[in-house]
Amino acid sequence: MKWYILKRVLWTFVAMWIALTLTFGLISASPNPGQMRATMSCAAVGENPQECREQFRERNNLDQPVTERYKNYMVNMVTLNWGWSESRSQYVIPAILDAWRFTAQYAIPVLVISTLVGYGLGLYSAYKPYTVTDYTASFVGFFGISIPNFWFALVLIILLGTRVELVPTYYQSGIPIQQGWLSLANLRQLILPVTVLLTASLAWQMRYSRAQALEQMNAEFVKVAKAKGASQYRLMIWHVLRMAAVPLSTSFVGSLLAIFWSGSVIIEQIFAIPGLGLMTYTAIVEQDTPLVLATTLVTVFLAIFGNLLEDIAYVILDPRIDYGNR
Amino acid sequence: MSGTEPLLSVESLTTHFHTEEGTVRAVDGVDFDVYRGETVAIVGESGSGKTVTSESVTKIIDIPPGEIVDGSVTFDGRELTGLSDEELQEIRGDRISHVFQNPQNGLNPVYRVGRQIGEVLRIHEDGISDAEVRRRVVDLLDRTGIPEASSRVDDYPHEFSGGMKQRVLIAMALARDPDLLIADEPTTALDVTIQAQILRLLEELQADFDMSVIFVTHDLAVVSEIADRVVVMYAGKVMERGRVEEVFEAPAHPYTRSLIACLPGRGSAMRRIEGSLPEATDPPEGCRFHPRCEYATDGCASGDQPPLYHVGGDGNRQSPAPVGGDADHTAACVYYGPAHDVSTLEDGGDRQ
Amino acid sequence: MATQRETDVTARTDRETFEEVDWDTQEVSTFNVSRTAVAELLAYGAIVVLFAYDYAVIRNEHPLIANWDVLSVEWLFVATLVAVFFHGVVPLYRNPRMREFYWSRFVKNRVAVAALVYLLVVFVIGIVGPAVMSPPETRFTNRIVPPVGITATVGGVVKTGTWQFPLGTTAEGKGVLKLIVYGMRVSMEVGLIGTVFTVLIGSVVGSLAALATALDIGWLDEVLMRYVDVQSVFPTFMLLLLLTYLFGSELWMIILLFGFFSWEGIARTVRGEALQRSSEAYVTAARASGASMLYIVQRHLIPNSANSIVIGATVAIPGFILGEASLAFLGFSDPTTFSWGRTISAGQSNLATAWWISTFPGIFLFFTVLSFYYVGEAMRDAMDPRQQIEGGGGL
Numbered sequence A: 001m002k003w004y005i006l007k008r009v010l011w012t013f014v015a016m017w018i019a020l021t022l023t024f025g026l027i028s029a030s031p032n033p034g035q036m037r038a039t040m041s042c043a044a045v046g047e048n049p050q051e052c053r054e055q056f057r058e059r060n061n062l063d064q065p066v067t068e069r070y071k072n073y074m075v076n077m078v079t080l081n082w083g084w085s086e087s088r089s090q091y092v093i094p095a096i097l098d099a100w101r102f103t104a105q106y107a108i109p110v111l112v113i114s115t116l117v118g119y120g121l122g123l124y125s126a127y128k129p130y131t132v133t134d135y136t137a138s139f140v141g142f143f144g145i146s147i148p149n150f151w152f153a154l155v156l157i158i159l160l161g162t163r164v165e166l167v168p169t170y171y172q173s174g175i176p177i178q179q180g181w182l183s184l185a186n187l188r189q190l191i192l193p194v195t196v197l198l199t200a201s202l203a204w205q206m207r208y209s210r211a212q213a214l215e216q217m218n219a220e221f222v223k224v225a226k227a228k229g230a231s232q233y234r235l236m237i238w239h240v241l242r243m244a245a246v247p248l249s250t251s252f253v254g255s256l257l258a259i260f261w262s263g264s265v266i267i268e269q270i271f272a273i274p275g276l277g278l279m280t281y282t283a284i285v286e287q288d289t290p291l292v293l294a295t296t297l298v299t300v301f302l303a304i305f306g307n308l309l310e311d312i313a314y315v316i317l318d319p320r321i322d323y324g325n326r
Numbered sequence B: 001m002s003g004t005e006p007l008l009s010v011e012s013l014t015t016h017f018h019t020e021e022g023t024v025r026a027v028d029g030v031d032f033d034v035y036r037g038e039t040v041a042i043v044g045e046s047g048s049g050k051t052v053t054s055e056s057v058t059k060i061i062d063i064p065p066g067e068i069v070d071g072s073v074t075f076d077g078r079e080l081t082g083l084s085d086e087e088l089q090e091i092r093g094d095r096i097s098h099v100f101q102n103p104q105n106g107l108n109p110v111y112r113v114g115r116q117i118g119e120v121l122r123i124h125e126d127g128i129s130d131a132e133v134r135r136r137v138v139d140l141l142d143r144t145g146i147p148e149a150s151s152r153v154d155d156y157p158h159e160f161s162g163g164m165k166q167r168v169l170i171a172m173a174l175a176r177d178p179d180l181l182i183a184d185e186p187t188t189a190l191d192v193t194i195q196a197q198i199l200r201l202l203e204e205l206q207a208d209f210d211m212s213v214i215f216v217t218h219d220l221a222v223v224s225e226i227a228d229r230v231v232v233m234y235a236g237k238v239m240e241r242g243r244v245e246e247v248f249e250a251p252a253h254p255y256t257r258s259l260i261a262c263l264p265g266r267g268s269a270m271r272r273i274e275g276s277l278p279e280a281t282d283p284p285e286g287c288r289f290h291p292r293c294e295y296a297t298d299g300c301a302s303g304d305q306p307p308l309y310h311v312g313g314d315g316n317r318q319s320p321a322p323v324g325g326d327a328d329h330t331a332a333c334v335y336y337g338p339a340h341d342v343s344t345l346e347d348g349g350d351r352q
Numbered sequence C: 001m002a003t004q005r006e007t008d009v010t011a012r013t014d015r016e017t018f019e020e021v022d023w024d025t026q027e028v029s030t031f032n033v034s035r036t037a038v039a040e041l042l043a044y045g046a047i048v049v050l051f052a053y054d055y056a057v058i059r060n061e062h063p064l065i066a067n068w069d070v071l072s073v074e075w076l077f078v079a080t081l082v083a084v085f086f087h088g089v090v091p092l093y094r095n096p097r098m099r100e101f102y103w104s105r106f107v108k109n110r111v112a113v114a115a116l117v118y119l120l121v122v123f124v125i126g127i128v129g130p131a132v133m134s135p136p137e138t139r140f141t142n143r144i145v146p147p148v149g150i151t152a153t154v155g156g157v158v159k160t161g162t163w164q165f166p167l168g169t170t171a172e173g174k175g176v177l178k179l180i181v182y183g184m185r186v187s188m189e190v191g192l193i194g195t196v197f198t199v200l201i202g203s204v205v206g207s208l209a210a211l212a213t214a215l216d217i218g219w220l221d222e223v224l225m226r227y228v229d230v231q232s233v234f235p236t237f238m239l240l241l242l243l244t245y246l247f248g249s250e251l252w253m254i255i256l257l258f259g260f261f262s263w264e265g266i267a268r269t270v271r272g273e274a275l276q277r278s279s280e281a282y283v284t285a286a287r288a289s290g291a292s293m294l295y296i297v298q299r300h301l302i303p304n305s306a307n308s309i310v311i312g313a314t315v316a317i318p319g320f321i322l323g324e325a326s327l328a329f330l331g332f333s334d335p336t337t338f339s340w341g342r343t344i345s346a347g348q349s350n351l352a353t354a355w356w357i358s359t360f361p362g363i364f365l366f367f368t369v370l371s372f373y374y375v376g377e378a379m380r381d382a383m384d385p386r387q388q389i390e391g392g393g394g395l
């Protein structure tokens, strides 16, 4: 098991290296939007675009040979020298450090609530399949996975924000700084973002857990446990949930991150929350290549790290796994 | 062998499954008794309703889609069909326990076997100490013939072979010294040599633990080795009942006869019964077996299944067997009833 | 439980399923198959020739046919429809028993039938609508008109909607209804092209991996499946953002990127199913009879996982539609197309006064995605034998 985990950790580094190389390759192969922007802004103020282009290339070391650039790129990345963000007039790393808290403040509660409630509902509807409760839960599930989160956010703003002015329709980043992260005013302005993100993630968690639990419910050992005299609660928690946790662990981080990434970009753009999502959005709009790169890499690294956690959880949860084979 | 009162008495038990394709009448009015210390075999092809019968006793079947529509199950003087789930939980694993067909998946793969056997003790004995649980689990594994039981308790199911898993499952079933063990094809999924070992083990343990056994199987050869009495089922109905020797030496019902004729080493080698099991959602009128029966008369195709008539003993041949039955040899075929000449059957049998 | 399962098994064996039918007809009537295969190839050939003509000869300067100036994505769409026709409609038409069997199971889910009808309507309007309607135009004289019969105060002016714009107009004066109709085309294109592409790559990689295992080229399987692992770890949405940022955002490119980064699931399923149904047996059999590898893949491996592929595909469609709409909402999709996401985003700045701009296209987007999920679920219930015991499913 130790060897297995060590191998997975090593693999994590390989995956990160692949990710870095890939992004380098993509950027080198692309027409480089940052350069185009620089050239265009030169032309706009009447300077010689050709010269500006040269300047830009020199400033960004684009005139060096590819191997040299690749080497520098890798060294910079590893030493956390991720470059300068033109649009924020700030180094990229501090920018990320500024932003992550604004994302975490709603993402972590959503993660916890959606897992607890989603698994609870999923397990309960698997326990009573094809009853009214199950159908209601399955309808809620379909609703949650189908409703476009950006549209849902706008509808909530129209209904609750602009009509009755029940909740703030956009986020004021001053509030958590002045009144504290847990202040009532901050929590109030998080109601809509949390609702929107929660709807989707809860629905997915519920559907996954219901499907896995239903699969386990038909297993022979559940019948054996029933024949032992186990109570329904014991059957569902001790046997079904514990067993369903094995397949669920393999998709947990991946599926949630997928919802969270697209969700956070959209939600932060709509509610103006200055977190990682909004940073990604503005970086693209402002064609700030180092920042685009940084936000992409942060998400990719998080995904790789999450995958490592999944793999470790998997071997802890499933004693059957053959280490030699993986 | 038989006390005065049966330990378990099943009367006109009827279990349906409500599926998309329609209602499956899996068990359709089944009667039999089990006395203390005896082994009763329920025999039938797959789809005959034998498994559902055995699982309806303590309602292990899934309800819904299953439903016990009618009948009664009396266990040690107590009616089980009306009990709540909580009341049944106290009986399951404690006084009536099960061993199932497929040992491969019978154990939860994520828990150590000792813990899973111990689960039975923890469920039924409040406040039992960890040390006591372990001591008794090791003892059970020992008694079911698992070598080095004291170290094997801490192994996971995937570290056991199929036969060993079945021993673990038997140990689990015996943990609370039950009065009745329901073994549903406990050897079918195992290798032939292991099958024999498990059968012998079950026989020993039955004497050891002084319990009654319901042995559900499709395998008549096994029945002759292990059972005292036999209940032959077909399409949810009892076709024939009787002591093992009687049924094997003088099978009465045409279905039983063809089953026995199919046994290897019995006259016509390896025959198969012509035709196939009826659709479970739409069983035939009259005798369930008539589409495949070579003696069927016009009367067999209508009305209901003939009742269980006495076989043999001239005096009571004409009268239906009393409901709830006893050790008498009975068969659900018109030829044992009034206005039929049973010798037709005998002749036909000889012709074969 | 046991009895039920037994009856299910017998019920299944009397009836045909996609898998068995494909197998049989293709073995028996090779003549028919080759005729359809030729027809399919001809269709693709015609598309390629027309495409070449449009780009090389008339240089895309004036409309190709009548006044339909075929856009790049529409070439892909036509090819996709041809593929769907030959691999979905034709087999269903050929096998009335299979069709009726699946249909009889599918119709048990009434909501799914309604969803299917809705999707067909969207599909037909999406095809026909843009062909007969002129594209939405920017007209500042028609700025922000409310839907018919609704009175709203816009910028201090009280306006009441008329039948000229049944669902009102945007801040640029475009009719919301027209935008919705044009959006139907976009959504169908995104969903169908992306999915066909996904299925194509996924089944090729999946069967290649399975074949490699069966033929004892373990390392090839290992490499392919490792790659699948890596790709499934990457957050697709962020990758798309990066790629559209770096390489531009034409619709056909976004769709192909969707397809290119989403085939892992199908590849895993195809590989799994092929291995599970003891691929070795047919591979040896087919090799003994001198069949080529391509033949084995086409005739045995892929038909055997047809059900899983179809089920996987129906779930992929709504995912792609939502993904494109999200990109479009953020403004990162093709600015020349009328995606629902873009219309919804256009209404974002006027939420308080002109709620209809974002609301109506959103309703269509929501119901389209919901319908696809519903139909997908009902199809799984109808096609997946493992699900048969569980019955109904859905509402």
Ligand code: SF4
Residues within 6 Å of the ligand: B253, B254, B255, B287, B288, B289, B290, B291, B293, B294, B295, B296, B297, B300, B306, B332, B333, B334, B335
């Ligand atoms: S009742 Fe008729 S059909 Fe049934 S077994 Fe007897 S003879 Fe055959």
